[in-house]
Amino acid sequence: MRRISFRGYMVIVIAILILAIGGLYFFNANRIAPTTKKTSSGVQITQRAPGQYQTVIKDGRYLVSAARGITATSEPNSLDVKNFESSLLDLAKTQFKTNQYIFQEGQYLSADTVNNLLARKSNSNADGINPEDNGKTDGSRNPIYVQTLTEQDFMSKDGKNLKLAGMVIGVAMNTQDEYQKEDFGPTYKQNISDSDRIAYGRKIAPQIIQKVRQQTGVSQDVPIVIAMYANSPSDSLAPGGFYSESTSDKGTDLKAWTDINDKSIVLPKEATDTSKLGNDENNGFANFKNDVANFFPNIAGATAVANFKSGALTGMNVTVTTQFYSQTEIDSFTTYVSQSALKFLPSNVPVRIIVKTANELQAILTRNTNDKTFTITLLD
Known part of the structure; x- marks a missing residue:
């Protein structure tokens, strides 16, 4: 059997590396469109x-x-x-x-x-x-x-x-x-x-x-x-x-x-707010808030900002403040929140829900227009 010198091994290794790098470049050049x-x-x-x-x-x-x-x-x-x-x-x-x-x-x-x-x-x-x-x-x-x-x-x-x-x-x-x-x-x-x-x-x-x-x-x-x-x-x-x-x-x-006519209103609406804008959304949010509060009593509060253009709802951002301490509580709560939101919050606009304590962000739930489920991101 013919023996290859150390120098010969190095030549072979370098050649293989060149071919590999060239192949990767060709592969990526044909797959990745310029930005x-x-x-x-x-x-x-x-x-x-x-x-x-x-x-x-x-x-x-x-x-x-x-x-x-x-x-x-x-x-x-x-x-x-x-x-x-x-x-x-x-x-x-x-x-x-x-x-x-x-x-x-x-x-x-x-x-x-x-x-x-x-x-x-x-x-x-x-x-x-x-x-x-x-x-x-x-x-x-x-x-x-x-x-x-x-x-x-x-x-x-x-x-x-x-x-x-x-x-x-x-x-x-x-x-x-x-x-x-x-x-x-x-x-x-x-x-x-x-x-x-x-x-x-x-x-x-x-x-x-x-x-x-x-x-x-x-x-x-x-x-x-x-x-x-x-x-x-x-x-x-x-x-x-x-x-x-x-x-x-x-x-x-x-x-x-x-x-x-761009306007954002806070839900739940104050009793002194006599405008009709957001009444339906306010009722739905009140049902959502009561539902999750009854299921999980450790809720410090919940508010939402509803965004309107020319009188039509375009999106909703919800903040739920909790007093949870264990990860299992947070996991269970966010799952229930997503189910309740599908039931009570508008489905024809994007909805974003933040779950947090007074000092810490715990979870983010997002749903695009007409989506059937929420995407949930839990934060350690």
Whole structure:
């Protein structure tokens, strides 16, 4: 039998490894579709998912907003942070179709520009869209009407490049002005009426459009949609919603304002709430809450947020607070919750249920529209 030297063994091993790696590369190259498409030097766009926009990648990284983080740090109610931006994108889809446009995080309004806009108007800041400080702190001060704003860009292909084809500007208006009379002192609250909020928003909208059109790269005839959002109070269990929109096709001129009927309500409804919105959902949730409380008495409470668009329910988020200590109790409870939810909660919209203690998340149950079962995720 012929003996192979150590050097010979190494040659054979290396050859096998090269063939194996080459085979894996060929196998993966034929199985895995590319996640991006290149449009121009350093700029790529993602593949389109059903009902979603393609998005922009630059130099291998997601292109983040030029004013990133302002909304997250300025909104007084954390529920408004996500709802404001996600609802704005849903609204944009009615204006800029996902199969015709590419989404890009706002690139034209810088953080400094946005902060100057959100500040009070003063001798040193002519751009401020909030009113001058009248120096009063007795409930008659000039409130901060505009809490934050965000920009979303919609691009079209122009040969191998991307071209700005439309913009959406979301403006979050306060329903309650919070302020302090002195640093680190108590927080005071001043309600803002619906009529004052709506009137002030329409007053400063042309100024916002003018500032956007002044930015390099924004033409005078690119369509700009401006959408007004009503923040919820900082202690509310439900987020706010968009209430009005308009479009500027050229310059600072705006078309007639269109009402948007987005609303989120907390269940169970308060006895003082005489509106008919959510009555059926409230009855179903009350039955659900009673059912699980009777089966498992260690429930500290249960609430839900029902989201409506134009009077129609679009989703429900439920929170159940427990006092369980053993994993077997949690396992049994979540199974029963899923069965009760199928019986009493709406089946024609997405439903998400969180089971938690005061300090710990225990389980998440989710069900998509018309699904027959819940997906349960138990957390150790």
